Amino acid sequence: MQRIKAKKLTLGIVGGGPKSWIGHVHRISSRFDNQYEIVAGVFSRNPNISKKFGKNLGISKDRCYSTYQEMANKEAKRNDCIMVVAIMTPPSSHQIIAEKFIDKNIHIISDKPFAGNLEQAKKLYKKIKSNKKIKYALTHNYSAYPMVREAKRLVEKGKIGKIEYINVEYIQDWSSGKTIKKRNSKKILKWKIDSKIVGTSAVLNEIGSHAYHMVIYISGLKGKTIIADIKQISNKIKMDNNAQVIINFNNGAKGMLWTSVMARGGVYGLRIRIFGTKGSLEWIQNDPNYLKFNPSKGAVKLLERGFFNAEFSKNFSRIKFGHPEGYLDAFANIYREFASSIKNNSKKRYYFPNEDEGLETAKFIDACKKSSRRKKWVKI
Ligand SMILES: NC(=O)c1ccc[n+]([C@@H]2O[C@H](COP(=O)([O-])OP(=O)(O)OC[C@H]3O[C@@H](n4cnc5c(N)ncnc54)[C@H](O)[C@@H]3O)[C@@H](O)[C@H]2O)c1
Numbered sequence: 247m248q249r250i251k252a253k254k255l256t257l258g259i260v261g262g263g264p265k266s267w268i269g270h271v272h273r274i275s276s277r278f279d280n281q282y283e284i285v286a287g288v289f290s291r292n293p294n295i296s297k298k299f300g301k302n303l304g305i306s307k308d309r310c311y312s313t314y315q316e317m318a319n320k321e322a323k324r325n326d327c328i329m330v331v332a333i334m335t336p337p338s339s340h341q342i343i344a345e346k347f348i349d350k351n352i353h354i355i356s357d358k359p360f361a362g363n364l365e366q367a368k369k370l371y372k373k374i375k376s377n378k379k380i381k382y383a384l385t386h387n388y389s390a391y392p393m394v395r396e397a398k399r400l401v402e403k404g405k406i407g408k409i410e411y412i413n414v415e416y417i418q419d420w421s422s423g424k425t426i427k428k429r430n431s432k433k434i435l436k437w438k439i440d441s442k443i444v445g446t447s448a449v450l451n452e453i454g455s456h457a458y459h460m461v462i463y464i465s466g467l468k469g470k471t472i473i474a475d476i477k478q479i480s481n482k483i484k485m486d487n488n489a490q491v492i493i494n495f496n497n498g499a500k501g502m503l504w505t506s507v508m509a510r511g512g513v514y515g516l517r518i519r520i521f522g523t524k525g526s527l528e529w530i531q532n533d534p535n536y537l538k539f540n541p542s543k544g545a546v547k548l549l550e551r552g553f554f555n556a557e558f559s560k561n562f563s564r565i566k567f568g569h570p571e572g573y574l575d576a577f578a579n580i581y582r583e584f585a586s587s588i589k590n591n592s593k594k595r596y597y598f599p600n601e602d603e604g605l606e607t608a609k610f611i612d613a614c615k616k617s618s619r620r621k622k623w624v625k626i
Contacts, residue, residue, distance in 0.1 A: 258286035258328035259284060259334070260317070262332075264287055266495075272334050273577075275578040286306065286321060287300050304429075314347075322351075339443075348377050355382075361445070362445030367608030367609075391534050393534060393549065394463070397527050410499050412516070412520050412521070416456055416504075418511055419507070419510055421508055457503055457598075458607050474492075475489070525539045527540075536551070552576075610626055
């Protein structure tokens, strides 16, 4: 377990209002390890809803703000200004909101995707790199599961040899059991059908980004060229709902990524398989405490979180092996490590996803769109 220091980091929040599920996840996860105290926020674009919500969370009246601009400006003038801001608004607003707080030297934890499109992603990346006083974390939370980290460690130790093939899929079902028609699409899919809000591609920004991040995180590889086939709901509803991508990696490995938000009955199905010259690894989000390690010589091994055969995973576990541990814990790992990195400011290795991985994922998504449009291989 990591050492927990007493002093908490003060946290402000943008987004994640009453109906946002992920807002709830951020607020719980930030408090898991007593590293943060939520002291300020703007939770909705509607100032009345925002202030009422903030008050119910126990935030003092003078720190429940109407807009993120007001929050950044007023907080920056306080002696007890927030140290970190967590952003959980729709994709195309991530860049502009993050930049406002970077200008005030406030650390950022942002939900994915890194930005709405590649142009925004490049601007944000430059801005983050230009301010040495701040750190940036991106909540690609699946990479923070203990057994995903164990998988990364096994790859780094050469246990599966040189990686040759990667297969990843992340599928969901946003249909609510209905046939999506023009007249019901807004009600069911909300801002996800608006490309100005969701950005380059709904399916790739919303969940494909997690799948690609998982690939580059565990393997340490980067995509070099891709060919993609992206499908939209229909000619009338132009939202991307399915993408199949073939990837050539920078070490010569081959990969396939399938992501869909209209895979009927497919609920939170994130699965990854990585094959190397000495064996393979398999992890499935619905059974997160186990990692299959299949050496090419010998029987398959089932590695269990927190157990002696998965030593590294203990660093990211709170609950003893045998008891289930899951989504919130993984999310909280990002908050915990980000806090440690801010407090310690050392050269120690931290595992939270950062701007480099964010930009890499934005480049991948942009290349997928180009490839699908041109029906050709495209460089990332
Ligand atoms: N990491 C994950 O697993 C995960 C899961 C779900 C959603 N997300 C991400 O979280 C983000 C939000 O998604 P959501 O489903 O919660 O959306 P949502 O529409 O349900 O909630 C967004 C909230 O932000 C508020 N908001 C929007 N713009 C704002 C602004 N300028 N100032 C203050 N508040 C503002 C809205 O009022 C709303 O309360 C997206 O980027 C999405 O991709 C991540």
